[in-house]
Amino acid sequence: MSTTTADASGAPAPAAPTAFRPPNLALTTIGLALASFMQVLDITIANVSLPTIAGNLGASSNQATWVITSFAVSNAIALPLTGYMTRRFGERKLFIWATFAFVIASLLCGLASSMGFLVAARALQGFVAGPMYPVTQALLISIYPPAKRGQAIALLAMVTVVAPICGPILGGWITDNYSWEWIFFINVPIGIFASVVVANQLRGRPEKLETPKMDYVGLITLIIGVGALQTVLDLGNEEDWFESTKIVWLSIAAVLGLAVFLIWELTEKDPIVNLRLFRHRNFAFGTMAMVLGYSAFFAVGLLVPLWLQRNLGYTPIWAGFATAPIGVLPVLLTPLVGKYATRFDLRILATFAFMVMAFTSFIRSGFNLDVDFQHVAMVQLWQGLGVALFFMPVLTILLSDLEPHEIAAGSGLATFVRTLGGSFAASLTTWAWNQRSTIHHAQLTEHIPAHDPAMQQTVAALGNGDMQRGAMMLNQMISQQATQIGFNEIFHLLGILFLLVIAFVWMARPPFAAKVGGAASGGH
Template sequence: MSSDSAATNPPAAAAPAPAAAGFAPPNRALTTLGLTLASFMQVLDMTIANVSLPTIAGNLGGSSNQATWVITSFAVSNAIALPLTGYFTRRFGERKLFVWATMAFVIASLLCGLATSMNLLVGARALQGFVAGPMYPVTQALLLSVYPPNKRGQALALLAMVTVVAPIAGPILGGWITDNYSWEWIFFINVPIGVFAAMVVGAQLKGRPERTEKPRMDYVGLFTLVLGVGALQTLLDLGNEQDWFHSTEIVVLAVISVIALAVFVIWELTDKDPIVDLRLFRHRNFRAGTIAMVAAYSAFFSVGLMVPLWLQRNLGYTPIWAGFATAPIGILPVILTPFVGLYAQRFDLRWVASLAFVFMAATCFMRSEFNTLVDFRDIALVQLFQGFGVALFFMPVLTILLSDLEPHEIAGGSGLATFVRTLGGSFAASITTWYWNERTTVHYAHLTEAVQSTQPSDVALVGQLGGGNTTAGLERLSQMIAQQANQIGFNEIFHILGWLFIFVIAVVWFAKPPFTAKGGPGAAAGGH
């Protein structure tokens, strides 16, 4: 059956079993709170430790390179676990997987806070990243299953808001906790939140009918996935630091990654019981929605990475003030999310997503006109304006990519889409940083050539800058040229990002309605 016909006329097998159709949690609001709290906690931990790395390294006697592995170990193990979500849900069921993963996340967080060396902390973060992998996709599947069809858009919009707000709140909250208490508490705060979420969801969804199997373990798929993704994520994290392919280590990682992932894809597409179901891409909407999500999220991730770096590197902002300047991006998503969830599905979601990308592109083009004299208000206003696009971005695209999956494919599809999106973000971070540095170097050379040290006007300028001291004046001039070169490179990248968002609009229109997510087991619950 083609994906188009499946979307238009869902087969009978897609309908929940009679027992599942009658299931509803005793308290849907409490269930939603537990699910979203766990997801917020997990997404928050992807960024909360970033600003605390110097403090952590100092307290545990680690180097700056070791400190970066606090982030890298989480990212690598998280990327490996994400595509395994489908296998885990088939084996254990969505409710059990959520409760076990959340409690394991609590234990890993406790181990992070109790770590007495950098090696122990990196190991605990790797465990934390792995068990966090299934949490977001399973939360998505469970949320869809406990809401009736006409309210699933609101559920996805709520989860989308968490996805946007948590990474923004992470650095600010992490900096505040580290400054006012101690770095250990950025991990300890997960303990009560995680225990509460696991207990609430476990109790509320007790007795929820679930489809479980005992699939054969695909050892070849698992081995090539771990090897390929681990090597690729490590390559992306270390690329800029190691000067990319000028480093033997990076070349070796690239070769390992390409070979392992090529074998993985071929094996998974031909194996009868693959550990990651790549055949989900046969669905038209899943394919188009995932491509749109990856491209748009990569551009969005690049914006979130570059703006704080630019504020600190070019304009001299402190980390906390860079956080305040970028934070307005979360205001409109928080305010508008309930309305997007309530009303967006009254329209063609392709138009809603297109409008989001128009706003995102517009803000990128605005930043491409920034200069070194731009003030805090203008920066914050552009961030606020972008928030309107963000509010309209995640829910429509998530709904589109899940719309033609069968109920039992939701968790696996969400995990696969999140995995590809995460890799897209990693690629974007590495490529953007590298390209910014490259363009800065090029523009520095051009600007330096334009300054003729023998010209009387230039000699006078150097003297003024150095207060009569030529050496000091030349050093000051070099700093000014470097700042301008950095700014030009920044502007160029945002011009490119703006056109990338325009491109994503075309991708979204390859999807075909209807765009109603079917939900997992118990999808009809509460629909009466």
């Protein structure tokens, strides 16, 4: 069992005092928010730069995808360790060192001269980024008075939404106007500022520290299970899923690793990941709502830019501009949501949010190849209304019945399963879109009378007399229509999923106010 530093007898130390306030609350908030923005931004900022990075480092496009995968795998492994690390080192110290390590890792990424070095640096960057978001959430809750904690959670919710949207736009602009290295170098001044500010402002903040036993079995099975699962999700489409021996063996490793991990963690007295947090009703159902809602939201954020580029011929930067309006209303409404949301039943706000997101998904299910930029951007704008009312209420609900010392661990665990949900969504929706497109292409082709003189005349006209060219153009048109039908079907299903999430929201029970505290470090 754990022993505390406060009592020689081995009895648990009393809860840390909760009255600590930093000298400058606004400056502390800026420092914490900037660190989280930087970390969440780096999940997507490299996406549009991959072709340039691959070209500069002499790598293939397949090898370049490991710039994304290595970050995601190590980040997913580190997230559940947040509870253990906060108990061992304390939230303030963990935040400072994780942010500073993120700066070093970003510097190494920018200095990389080979793809192997860059992938290793990105893996390090992803690992040290793991605790940053949940620890930031726990610190914000602890330094704000209870009446204003909703505003703190709303601020982080805005970061979660806006940063991934800014990533591709900012990454494309930096790569086009400067060089790809600067998408990593910009983290250096931001990270140093954030770590210095938080270190100074939170000096003297009381924390309960423990010296927990290292759960090596849990750690090893976590690395094997999550690492293999994340790799399967990232490489599944490329490797044709279970037609590939590599995917089959990785899947077996993931299932066995995660099965042993779950059994061990539920029976271990001092687990590295505290799965017993799911005994709390609101945490369990709130996390389910968060995972499913975020997965559907993540799928929207992935599919719309891909569709704009594949079907409508948008450039990456213009696809970014068309999707960016989703961040407008969350930015404008966050202060209001944070201030007034707790006056309402948060389940009603979350229900409205999911209804808006379902409605916009159903609108997209009716899109065609002639839809214009303004219409796409307007639907994105209205979805932002749902996003503005989604994250803060659901985050508040899932944290509401945790004990103060469980908040960091609970936030880390919820962020971990949310991240895995997003990975599942990315792989499953792109796979489903490709599959449905292939099926519809075959169905549409079946209805074309190839030997009909009128059809042959049409094909010849398409190719300006060249039948082969005309057939290629006709096939391209059929492919576009097939992918559009597949896109519409996926969004119809996403709309239904958003509506189903509402059931989990209503399984939670008030009150939803966060418990006083949060200074401790994620015990059992």
